[in-house]
Amino acid sequence: MRRSRRDIFSMLRAATAQDGLSNYPSGSLLGPWELTTVLVMALTLTLVAVLAGNDSFYMHIATTVVITAGFALSLGVITRVGYWSLGHASFMGLGAYASVLAVTKLAMPIVVGLVCAMLIGGLTAAPIGAVLMRLRGAYFIMVTFALGELVRLTFVSESSIFGGSGGITKIPPLVFTGLGGRFSSPLFSAYLLASALLVSEMVILLTIVRSSIGRIWDSIRENPDLAESQGIPIHRYKVYAFVIGGAMAGLAGALQAHYLQFISPSMYDFSQSIKPIVAVIVGGSAFLVGPLLGASLLGPLPELFREWHEYERIFYGITLALVVLLMPYGVVGFVRRMVDRFRRA
Amino acid sequence: MLKAEGIWKRFGGVWALYDVDLEVGEAEIVGLMGPNGAGKSTLIGAISGFVAPTKGRVEFNGNEISGLPPHKVAQIGVVRTFQQTSILNGFSVRDSLLLSLEGASAKGFIARAMSGPYAGDRERIVTEAEALTLELGLDAYRDLPAETLPYGRQRALGIAMALATQPSVILMDEPGAGLTQPERRELGQTISSLPSRGIGVLLVEHDVAMVLKLSDRVLVLDHGRVIAKGTPSEVRSDERVIEAYLGGVD
């Protein structure tokens, strides 16, 4: 008994070990940067929950931001290999409809619905990515735009499956049964679930990016020909990124569907595909936290600008233009440069 | 032994290569010369899998590699370097070498994800990375982003990355371009040391003196055709070669 406990602890310690030998990264799955990031995320999410308390307005904003952050993060995986998809909302929609249909038509529990959403998101992304990622740059942007529109139109046209342009209403909410008090309020349950999932996704992604896969993805973005000449099967790894992005987007879509308790095809149009792009650009595409930061900054805007959504559009658009012109690496990139400059001075 | 037989390549309506034959043994340096636009880079592309030959066959140690994608060709042991874009922006020397050392690892996605930063044994990989770094004079630049290195060091990094894949043959596409004379001399020394490690080299270079000095054998391309082949001294005095260089725009 005692021995197995000690083994677990030494395993934990080994997993987070720091090798002082050289500046080569230690062999651990998660390094100090990764652990700090996860810790800060978890603390922030907890803090927000505590501060928002019982105020449903703030909880609503918080929950929406968390879900949007997950969606933005899913695009961040794809942009990491240098591909900017203008139709990413289609995977969100596919996941949303998958979960909703599983729950409403097949009477599955919501957990199963969420799993279906991820599966559908990932499985549809595989062949699509395999074909579309043969294109580069502007052509990929355009073809994903066309894809997004095609999928949305299909949601409308196949009304027998998807419920038509009126969408599907009365979707069962996310509620944790069996736990008393706060946990049974749909608002809080949704926030808890979305946050837990976001942190889990982040842990997984940080692990992947820290491994040799992160290096491979970065090399594909920077110089795909050179990467290929080093024996790396770049196409395969591009598609991996696309599939992970699709699965995560599907999950975000399902979460949103059960949270809003309503979905319709117009929710997955071009403007929805733009949102994660803006989040990634504003937050910064070089680090995984960039999209999270971007989503946190931009997410509350619609609610804050509630009465004046014209001003919101104006502000949003100008921010986007300015960020690209002045801070091409986003807020995270900007902060990092400042930190570097500060360190050198 | 790398063999290219009867390589023809057409782009749209224009023929870039006409019936080109080429051989590179495992411990020799073969030079490939020719004026601009002769088709040298196209030929390298055709051999390494980046360009699909319209007609022709490429063999390595008896096995056909003509239809293979570039990463498979590299895994088999035929590695190319690039003329202009030879480095990864934002990658330090360390990261670049780590990438090359593990790029061809057979591990799948999940296996890699669970292995942490190294797809293989950390000791072995770090030792090899260090060895290459020191051998090619990159030790002062370990943590610096590759794009900040002087060009000479960037080329050295490109060669180090190629060496990291444990190649049998390296196809070098104008490694001397943009280098100063002393940098070129150093590059030349590095290249001449390769055959003794059992690595064959196909050296495409614009610097005629450099090619003639380093190569065991030379091929000359002009407008997609092989117009001369032989030892450096034979080629140097070949009339057709002189005319090709003087006649064209260099």
Add this chain to the structure above:
Amino acid sequence: MLTLAGLLQLLINGILVGLSYALIGLGFTLVFGVMRMLNLLHGSAYAWAAFLVFVGANLIGIPYWLAVVLAVAALAPMAALVERLILRSLVGNEFASLVVTLGLFISLEGLALLVFGPDPLPIRPPLQGVLVVGGVRVSSMRALVAGIALLAIIALWFTLRRTDLGRAMRAVAEAPEIAALMGISRGRIYFASYVIGMTLAALAGATLAPAFSVTPSIGLTPLVKSFIVVIIGGLGNVPGAVVAGLGLGLLESGSGFLVGTARTGQIVFVIIILTLLWRPEGILAGGTGRR
């Protein structure tokens, strides 16, 4: 039951609409061809030309056609300003230009919402009535607008083929290094191309918009049409844009009749995806030829 007259009707409708699509796509492809920039402000030029026509004709009360001319004339210097101040630094950077112009497009849409409100703006087209020629019914306004589009297309063709400016623009589009060597000032060509491209968009907006309803978000549809026309015709390929525009118009006309609008939309996007996968340079390959 399709009679000959019916077929002719579909054909004429398709061509009329197609000419408008061609006009819309031309400016977009021109700017991309010369500046390698995905200029989403193209849609804003379209939209704001229409808004200015509303302001002129309905609010101030000047004659319709004068309003159209003034609207187009007002947008040209705006375009010039934008090019000089903001876009100059983004030439060649496809992604950055897309995002910056996207941001500005969104802002301008917000501004339109603020100024005009969300409801459609009533613009009374000056020409009512229908022409009937040989069994084919065409609204006079539509015919006139298509005629204007045709004139503009011919004018652009003439400029590109026969004038020095046009030749310089083509040189910069196809071989920028050589153009520089030939002493062509790229800055001036970018400027000219951008202003011309945006003016074409403004012309399309000012003449076309009254045929449909003018809402603050009308900028989006012409952008989508531009994308479609330009993808099928080839980015930077001017004759391709004309052919693609006509093709799109005819396709929508015929397909709309046969299977309805939703399905037509799907068919169009499937065609786009297939085009990008197999002929990324466009159906009429051989425009700028660059990927």
